[in-house]
Amino acid sequence: MTLEICHLYGNLMNTYGDNGNLLMLQYAAKSQNVKVNTTLVSLGDDFNADKYDIVFFGGGQDYEQSLVSKDIQTKKNELLKYIENDGVVIGICGGYQLLGHYYINASGQYLNGIGAIDFYSDSKSSTRLIGDITTYNQRFDITLYGYENHAGRTYLGKSVTPLGEIKEGYGNNGEDKTEGCMYKNTFCSYFHGPILVRNQALTKVIIDLALANMNRRQKYINA
Numbered sequence: 001m002t003l004e005i006c007h008l009y010g011n012l013m014n015t016y017g018d019n020g021n022l023l024m025l026q027y028a029a030k031s032q033n034v035k036v037n038t039t040l041v042s043l044g045d046d047f048n049a050d051k052y053d054i055v056f057f058g059g060g061q062d063y064e065q066s067l068v069s070k071d072i073q074t075k076k077n078e079l080l081k082y083i084e085n086d087g088v089v090i091g092i093c094g095g096y097q098l099l100g101h102y103y104i105n106a107s108g109q110y111l112n113g114i115g116a117i118d119f120y121s122d123s124k125s126s127t128r129l130i131g132d133i134t135t136y137n138q139r140f141d142i143t144l145y146g147y148e149n150h151a152g153r154t155y156l157g158k159s160v161t162p163l164g165e166i167k168e169g170y171g172n173n174g175e176d177k178t179e180g181c182m183y184k185n186t187f188c189s190y191f192h193g194p195i196l197v198r199n200q201a202l203t204k205v206i207i208d209l210a211l212a213n214m215n216r217r218q219k220y221i222n223a
């Protein structure tokens with residue numbers, strides 16, 4: 001069986017070693033004797049919701065995000081279908097921001113997200129939120145360690161669960177002690193590091209979900 005990973009806009013959205021998350025996912029799957037196939041899906045490509053077990057969407061600069069914000073609208077319906085059908089997604093920083101309603105960047109430009117999850121991001125001030133960060137995820141009883149560097153401030157809708165509660169650092173907005181978010185099998189975070197290399201307990205949660213999806217997908221293909 002082959003675990004199918006989609007590296008969404010991986011040639012544009014790959015700041016601060018975020019691609020290390022892919023290496024970690026590949027390593028975790030191979031340690032369980034599962035083959036891995038990674039596909040780059042970028043500008044002008046189709047995203048097919050039925051094809052993947054994991055989507056990884058890394059961080060990026062404002063300029064790259066402006067290109068991605070336009071292109072991702074062409075993939076919006078399939079991405080929403082994938083997320084609603086419990087597909088596993090990891091969205092980091094700039095990728096995270098574009099999964100919400102919108103991101104207003106540091107120059108005040110309004111970038112559309114796909115509204116897959118109820119949150120929005122803006123850059124109220126010119127200061128960036130930079131430094132080491134530690135949070136606690138109650139659902140999985142995991143302390144998460146990382147590094148953040150973002151201008152955007154993210155505000156979650158009332159029904160959205162944060163990925164972690166801030167112990168050290170700024171997180172979503174530097175105000176409400178929340179960091180990232182979880183929705184179905186979509187996990188979003190401002191953590192670089194990369195998050196999955198520094199936090200192997202989270203990698204285990206994510207790979208287990210993805211392998212369960214892979215088994216379901218294969219059964220469906222073979223039916």
Ligand code: GLN
Pocket residue numbers: 015058059060061062065092093094095149150151152153
């Ligand atoms: N450009 C976005 C911001 O500054 C995202 C940055 C990132 O992905 N590191 O908030």
